[in-house]
Amino acid sequence: MAPYLVEAMAVVPYFCGAKGVVVWGWEPGQKGQYYRNLPLFAQSLGRVSDLSERLASAELVIDEPAHVLWKEKRPLVRKFRISEDEWAVLAVNPWQTDTEQSKVSVPCGARQVDVPLIGRHTGVFLVQDGNATGI
Numbered sequence: 001m002a003p004y005l006v007e008a009m010a011v012v013p014y015f016c017g018a019k020g021v022v023v024w025g026w027e028p029g030q031k032g033q034y035y036r037n038l039p040l041f042a043q044s045l046g047r048v049s050d051l052s053e054r055l056a057s058a059e060l061v062i063d064e065p066a067h068v069l070w071k072e073k074r075p076l077v078r079k080f081r082i083s084e085d086e087w088a089v090l091a092v093n094p095w096q097t098d099t100e101q102s103k104v105s106v107p108c109g110a111r112q113v114d115v116p117l118i119g120r121h122t123g124v125f126l127v128q129d130g131n132a133t134g135i
Helices: 005-015 036-051 052-056 066-071
Strands: 059-060 077-084 087-093 102-106 111-118 123-126 130-132
Touching: 005 036, 005 052, 005 077, 005 087, 052 077, 052 087, 066 087, 066 123, 077 102, 087 102, 087 111, 111 130
Parallel strands: none
Antiparallel strands: 059 077, 077 087, 087 123, 102 111, 123 130
């Protein structure tokens, strides 16, 4: 799989309401089962695990359904409201090229926060007092 898909598979479910992910299908010593992307998957999970305690009690906010964003070829944005001034935001644009860069404006409470979209990379951001920090 392409690295951007591996990264998204590890992170996106949590920002859509999942409480965990399951990985299966790899058995040591078996031919034809490749696991070269497993370290990237685990690293991506680590970004969410750093926020897991905060996300456990946060409110998932979905502004637009994924099927609408997909049909209109717009970036996927999901967010958790941790507190009035603290948000966790996921943003990814699978429609842009690997070298393209753009940004998306995300409403976080009363503020609009711009987050960068780098290639097809799945960005996870902690927004505090209107400032987004990549995780």
